[in-house]
Amino acid sequence: MNKFTKKVLAGAIAAVAVLVATPAASAAARDGVCNTNEFCLYWAPESLGSLSDFTTSIGNYGTSQPTCYEFRTPGLLGYGECIKNNAASACNKRSKAVRVYFNSYHEGVYDTIPANACRELSKTLFDNASHLFL
Template sequence: MRKTALLASFAAAALAATAFTGVAAADTTSTARNGKCENLEFCLYYNSTLGGSVSDFDRKVSNFAPYVFKGPGAGRGQSVKNNAASACNRMGRYTARIYYNSGYKGPHDDIPPKACRNLSVTYNDNASWKWVLS
């Protein structure tokens, strides 16, 4: 009888652990600056066509100088400023605007909501970015 009760408690614990893991896996929140391009983030890539290391953001940046690429691949640890070749906007409502100069000034590239593309105007000349209404 004790053995049956013990096995039942182990089974219940295993079921609870499985249920908890399932809930955690369903979580869609993002964690900025973790080197992964997640939902609701703006991401810059070191290489064209979303290649190389990634740097992910959830809020505007007036000067990329203190930021580095965090994801695995070519460019990891390099400064984000003037080193990005492509970008991905995982935000569903706003356009991501990347500026040539710090302080959100100068020529810019726009990445529409839920889109990814190579940079053109700011290709390896990116200094700041922010969300703008689409």
């Protein structure tokens, strides 16, 4: 093996080692999968149906396309529907609580979803318009 081939081979091995040693990047928000550090609203009770996943607070879910936040899990009930006034349950995979509000801009009655918990919405069941990361 000549010096050039050895350098190319060494570079390739180093690149593979970096890729293997590098932890996977956190999953992308708004991809229809409820990942660590995300808050997710579900179309159906018991965290079933299509979901909408978030990494930030949202002041107004919107009521129609193309400007609403929608359920994003293809092939499941609720997929593509706007989430405003359509969510039945939530999972909070964050380290702090999240509140789901009846009204836009974090007003009115709310359900609090504790850190690392899934819950049925009760006060905001099918009447939800915003959420706030606490």
